[in-house]
Amino acid sequence: MTPFRTLGARPWMADQVRRDDMASGRRFGVPAQAIALRIFLVVATVLFSLLYVAYATRMNASTLSPSAFFCSINAFSRASSDWRPLQEPGLLWFNTAFLVFCSLVYLGADHAAAKKNTRQLKNAMILVGILSISFLIGQLLVWQQLNAAGFFARANPSYGFFYMLTGIHGLHLIGGLVFWAILTVRLFQGASPHSLAVNIRLCGQYWHYLLVVWVAIFLLLLLT
Amino acid sequence: MAKATPTDIDDLETADLPEMDLYHPKSFLTKWVFSQDAKVIALQYATTATLIGLVALVLSWLMRLQLGFPDSFDFIAPTDYYQYITMHGMIMVIYLLTALFLGGFGNYLIPLMIGARDMVFPYMNMLSYWIYLAAVLLLAATFFVPGGPTGAGWTLYPPQAILSGTPGREWGIVLMLASLALFIVGFTMGGLNYVITVLQARARGMTLMRMPLTIWGIFVATILALLAFPSLFVSVIMLLFDRLLNTSFFMPHIIEFGEKLQYGGGSPILFQHLFWFFGHPEVYIVAVPAFGIVSDLIATHARKNIFGYRMMVWAILIIGLLSFVVWAHHMYVSGMNPYFGFFFATSTLIIAVPTAIKVYNWVLTLWRGNIHLSLPMLFAIGFIITFINGGITGLFLGNVIVDVPLSDTMFVVAHFHMVMGVAPILVVFGAIYHWFPLITGRWLNQTLGHLHFWITFVGAYAIYFPMHYLGFMGVPRRYYSLGETAFIPDSVADLNKFITLAALVVGAAQIVFIFNLIYSIFWGRKAERNPWKATTLEWQTETMPPRHGNFGPQLPRVYRWAYDYSVPGAKDDFIPQNQPPAPDEEAAPTGAPPS
């Protein structure tokens, strides 16, 4: 089943015909939504990687650093960098903690779904919602704090990137909350934990992914 | 959920959806408006794309009028002209071609050709269309806002795109960026669907290498789009920040008409890298489905298997892969690090090899075929010629030093119109003439069809072939008027007039085509089942047009590849994919001995 063997097949040859006639048509033995999530995570990873690249390029754009090479080998007429590091508000640590808890709660939710413990599952899902919304409110508070301190997006490209990165990350979380809401409503309408188990696990994987992305963003902000 | 291991994959149930899982429309509203049936969504996509495409067609007329007869039309000021070119380009590339190939043909053909009842996620499929519609409406709205649509050129290069020397700086650019962001969100939903449907919902026996090339083309193009659109998304959002929040991502220190602006330190070239990292794959997002569809048109109408099927699949994959490492060939004279030229010229010219192989294989499929000169075949031949022409001018522009005198001239305009305008559009027409009987159960009027083909093919060639020579001369593109320019002789004005007249005629032929479409839906001659005697599954449905759920109570089972045309010893010159092997067929290989 290696890709090369698959692509090397001669579908018109008799022996290959016999082999092909056996095929079910499905390529992977996992549910469609699991593949959907993985493909989406690849797309999201491309998106966040490009934001990373843009961040790095812009950071070095006005210096003579070699990483400016994407843009030009010539010196800029103004050699000094206009990039000023971001002053990270302490609140971001709290927000990070919210997301970490979310991921932990999802692990518990998987467990509860496997044990068909409806009560525990309901609690876990509610907790996920509360923590996620707390994270979003926390991020909004950070925006407000920065703004109040006179650092809106235009203050410096580093602040511009901060608003953009947190904004796009937050939108992804809101998107996840839509699926969370559908699952939670179904759960409270009496759907069995077993029937929701796969989707809850996938939801959890999405939250883990968003945690990883957030940590990557946070580290980038802290280190530069 | 038990996780299946690779060994017991073959024991899984077939890709059949249980009847109760299938979405059932109950009212007119859910059947034709908020439909979750991929076939209806496909038609919605196609209709919307065509309507906005007609707007772009009219814009091209207006542009050509200005170029052919400068100073004759008072209502076309420079502002208007630059708005026309921008909207024409953006609509044609993104809102027409991308949406039509993937949203239109993808939605209609994927489930039918792989033997599935519908897309895997029908609800998301519906959402995808409605978000696309919202994006189109937002785009159309820019014509009516104060200041009109943006005139930044479809590449939207900053700083110019968001400064006051460019029309539509107030509203136009903002709505354009918002519309693009929406389009990307909507497309991602649809794109996930197409990929997963191809991976997970194929009928029993439909291995990847038994899929028709149409599906390969749409499949690979969708993957390209899923990976490329994030880049456009990033550049769009960053540009929106620069415009609305005055950040300086792309904006350096700028003195605009003597006034110092509040920007500083940004890099306009960064935008170009991001834009073209999307923009080049975008070319293949349009071209690769066309490659796939045209392969099937040629095979069916030449009654011959596509020559070198495996090579065709590999070529599509290699082209898709390479399309991500050639982007900066759009930027040879942009001021980026000039040493990039060596790498990008090499990677670009390497792409020519798999592309050329595809062309050879189309042509070699005709060799010793049994060619029906039906309308789809005529359009396919038209495509081959235009694509060869546009492809070889790509070798001029991809080769960094040859690009230097030619970039930003009319040569570029002629090149990309030939290769990603006319060529894919000819495939679209061929495909419509091919599948119209399936979709509606009726024939398009053949006389009008021939009229449409001849005017479009010959006319488009007459428009774009001479245009290359204006580029050699050095006539720049995106000029409202050439004015009194010493090196440009008066004969250029005559050539421009000729091109304009040809463009008007070709445009009018499209109106004839639209008329033919509408007329034939209601009054066209009734078509019999599988009128082209094609092998692929979409023609093997119980009814034509296929009803909701595509196939009868039983999903088809596939016994052969998509190209069993003119098999030696067979009764007919085609064997449908779902026809079980004849008793004596088991002994002899279906195919000729291996070469």
Added chain:
Amino acid sequence: MAIAIVLILVAVGSVAFHIYSPWWWTEIASNWNQIDLTVVITFWITGIVFVALTLFVAYCVVKFRYSKNRRAEYKPENKKLELWLTILTSLGVIGMLAPGLWVWQQYVSPPPNADEVEIVGQQWQWSFRYPGQDGILGTTDANLVSFDNPFGINPTDPAGQDDILIEGDALHLPLGRPVKFLLRSHDVLHNFFIPQFRAKMDLVPGMVTYFWITPTRTGEFEILCAELCGLGHHQMRGGILIEEEDTFQTWLAEQQTFRQIQQDARLHQNRPVKIATDAPAGKE
């Protein structure tokens, strides 16, 4: 059958158009004959492929037209043929790419003795700066641009004092001496393009870009902007004059240096200092 005739007409007609049409490149005025040569090489290789394939399709359409009594050949693939076609195509590609890269290497490597001239673009006009006696262009900064200092030259840089500034006049260049253009923009992207030189490059605000040429014949040429730069894009023209060495030197000696312009400005100190110039109208 009509399609075969049309295909033959397309192939023959395209070649005839190429040979007989009056639209072709302008007479070259720089050292970049090699660029023209690479274009010609590409023309030959791709032209042969285009004509051959088009005629082949025309032949197939005639020869293998549908007949009830005939079956198409069943031949899924032919490895040998495909391999040969791949090799031939690769050779063709190498034949175009190798000379192309060789010429590009020269294009991006200005000779060390090239004269430097700065080209400044802004919506929608061109201005020029020569390095003056010392042969060095003074440093600049976009923040220093003002009515009295339209180039943004650093007034404390001694190298900038003797820079010769040209506004509203053509760019003059001596015949036969290599010149490296340093390109700078104050506002948006522009592109410095003279068709007779075959060379061009974008002007990018915030950056200095470059390319080089050696003028090979005297005469007057036009500078076009080849990168969309807003409403006046098509009107952003400039003149360029290639002269014999002594004519050029005479002309250059008559031009004002940065120092002289600054002194003139100081004489008019009683005039209120204006930061901004009026919006320049595009040159008609």
